[in-house]
Amino acid sequence: MRPIFDNHMHLQPSGRGVGALLDFSKAGGTHAILCHMPYREVAISTGEDFSRSYDITLSLADRANAETGVKVFPAVGPYPVLLIGLTERFGMPRAVEVMREGMERAQKLVLERKAVAIGEIGRPHFPVPPEIWEASNGIMLYGMQLAKEAGCPVVLHTESGTPEVMLDLARIADRAGLDRGRAIKHYSPPLVLEEENHGLFPSVLASKPAVTEALSKGTRFVMETDFMDEPSRPGAVMDIKTVxxxxxxxxxxxxxxxxxxxxxxxxxxxxxxGITID
Known part of the structure; x- marks a missing residue:
């Protein structure tokens, strides 16, 4: 069987969940990264809440692997935008502490071989006050340091990728001691060339123009849909069958x-x- 891998999708308990993977499989999909996201079922106030939230992702992955023909690999981490609400509720110092604990709990799952990456982590994809931006970069740096210790990649959620953004992220990876090639830029444009991505690994949103351009530059990229499994927006960001x-x-x-x-x-x-696609 020809392997077909979606590098970034989400499933939700309130959505189709594992059932959505049946569409992926029927279209020819064989493997995927199931990336953690905030769930309505768990409000995040403490580090322990992250563990309960991560357990949902791990449970969805276990069910997917047991009930479908798709091999799913989970990635877990504190979604960066959560910092804003935590800061409003508890103040910046406590918010940063909670987010860092979320990173530590994600690393623990990687070390236990229950997850293959820390992610998606990073910084908000929209304008925020300077103090949120600076704190987000510090939390991302910490996540990269933990990934270096665990020998795993990070999946990065940030503002839209440009060569300048990629260089900034690459320099943060350098500070963390993390190989740039283990920093995966989720929702990336087709920045496949070294001078475009500065060593980061692009996960290209699988639109026709993006894939066509990426292929014209080489094969150092993966494809993703960022499927959200959101009942109110079926098919967002891209339909699960797209890749x-x-x-x-x-x-x-x-x-x-x-x-x-x-x-x-x-x-x-x-x-x-560090997985096997078979």
């Missing part, structure tokens, strides 16, 4: 070769996460 449908269409048309597909859907994720 397999896009890949198979490009293979059929000759826009993607078998060697390119093998690199993108097997070799790259295996190298990034």
């Amino acid at each position: 397999p449908k896009r890949t198979n269409a490009y293979l059929s048309s000759g826009q993607m070769s078998e060697d390119q597909a093998w690199a993108i859907h097997k070799e790259n994720p295996e190298r990034l996460y």
